[in-house]
Amino acid sequence: MTHTFRTAAVIGAGTIGLSWTALFAAHGLTVRVSDPRPDLADAVDEALTAFGPHLAAQGLDVDGLADRVHITADVTEAVREADVVQESGPERVEFKRQLFAQLVREAPRHALLLSSSSMIPATAFTADLDDTGRVLIGHPFNPPHLMPLVEVVPGAHTTEEAVQAALDFYTFVGRTPVVERREIPGFVGNRLQNALSREAMHLVQQGVVTPEDLDTVVTHSLGIRWATTGPFLSSHLGGGPGGYRHLMEHIGSALGDMQLGEPSQHPDDLERVIQTVEKAYASTPYADLAEARDRGQLAVMTALENTRPQKGN
Ligand SMILES: NC(=O)c1ccc[n+]([C@@H]2O[C@H](COP(=O)([O-])OP(=O)(O)OC[C@H]3O[C@@H](n4cnc5c(N)ncnc54)[C@H](O)[C@@H]3O)[C@@H](O)[C@H]2O)c1
Numbered sequence: 001m002t003h004t005f006r007t008a009a010v011i012g013a014g015t016i017g018l019s020w021t022a023l024f025a026a027h028g029l030t031v032r033v034s035d036p037r038p039d040l041a042d043a044v045d046e047a048l049t050a051f052g053p054h055l056a057a058q059g060l061d062v063d064g065l066a067d068r069v070h071i072t073a074d075v076t077e078a079v080r081e082a083d084v085v086q087e088s089g090p091e092r093v094e095f096k097r098q099l100f101a102q103l104v105r106e107a108p109r110h111a112l113l114l115s116s117s118s119m120i121p122a123t124a125f126t127a128d129l130d131d132t133g134r135v136l137i138g139h140p141f142n143p144p145h146l147m148p149l150v151e152v153v154p155g156a157h158t159t160e161e162a163v164q165a166a167l168d169f170y171t172f173v174g175r176t177p178v179v180e181r182r183e184i185p186g187f188v189g190n191r192l193q194n195a196l197s198r199e200a201m202h203l204v205q206q207g208v209v210t211p212e213d214l215d216t217v218v219t220h221s222l223g224i225r226w227a228t229t230g231p232f233l234s235s236h237l238g239g240g241p242g243g244y245r246h247l248m249e250h251i252g253s254a255l256g257d258m259q260l261g262e263p264s265q266h267p268d269d270l271e272r273v274i275q276t277v278e279k280a281y282a283s284t285p286y287a288d289l290a291e292a293r294d295r296g297q298l299a300v301m302t303a304l305e306n307t308r309p310q311k312g313n
Pocket of ligand 1: 035
């Protein structure tokens with residue numbers, strides 16, 4: 001398996017695939033994008049135009065970005081010369097099973113085969129396929145051309161060599177890969193996000209807080225904290241000089257008394273939450289909300305980068 005990445009194939013050009021495409025091209029890769037959507041050419045053009053400034057702000061050279069991106073509706077054509085394939089199609093086991101059967105057959109034997117899957121572990125769609133040692137999950141956070149984390153999750157048959165190649169690849173394109181050794185639906189990031197989202201929905205359903213105020217609670221406290229220290233380091237610091245041990249011994253047992261809620265999944269209750277969220281946000285166009293999010297996230301990452309000690313100091 002080669003560790004030189006010159007040509008990437010992106011299969012599926014929706015929210016995630018378009019963002020990967022821009023990122024890979026900005027790192028000098030030739031990118032072949034495949035998607036049956038009839039507006040593929042326009043979607044790619046729009047994405048490169050919209051994401052170009054974000055990539056330039058990360059210090060990447062975006063001159064000639066579009067020249068390195070080629071589109072095709074034909075998966076075979078897209079993967080023919082690929083060193084790496086990043087599948088970003090629909091989140092359905094059967095889709096991924098059929099596509100990876102084709103990728104294993106048609107991509108060059110050295111090509112690394114990665115799936116952006118958010119929930120479905122690789123073993124679920126490769127169990128009955130041969131030659132799947134080079135298949136694994138590379139789960140990004142949206143949008144991957146900005147968010148650094150990629151969860152690298154090997155399946156039951158993934159080789160160590162493929163795991164290392166995935167780490168090399170994501171490092172090459174400027175991401176921060178983390179290997180997770182046991183497959184679990186949703187992996188780590190989405191499970192954590194889901195834990196918070198469930199309690200958020202419970203609090204709104206109970207009338208404790210509105211969706212907008214809950215978002216303000218997060219963006220003005222936990223969001224800022226977690227951009228610098230994750231939950232464990234935050235708790236360690238929250239314990240004062242006695243650290244995590246002190247916090248657990250003195251507050252740990254009280255954490256269980258909070259009785260976190262189980263949000264109602266009844267369609268009427270879900271509909272009520274959906275309507276309040278839409279009332280808060282749906283009058284602003286999606287593109288404007290996404291642009292504001294991307295600008296803000298980029299500003300946070302740039303600010304954090306500037307707080308790191310400079311080399312030689
Ligand atoms: N949206 C997110 O926040 C997010 C984050 C991380 C990972 N993911 C994962 O990334 C993957 C893509 O998600 P998305 O949000 O971009 O979905 P999306 O619906 O925006 O895009 C999926 C694309 O796949 C295309 N497609 C359908 N059939 C295809 C085929 N046979 N060959 C090639 N392309 C085909 C569709 O036309 C569509 O453009 C999913 O596995 C998802 O779980 C999504």
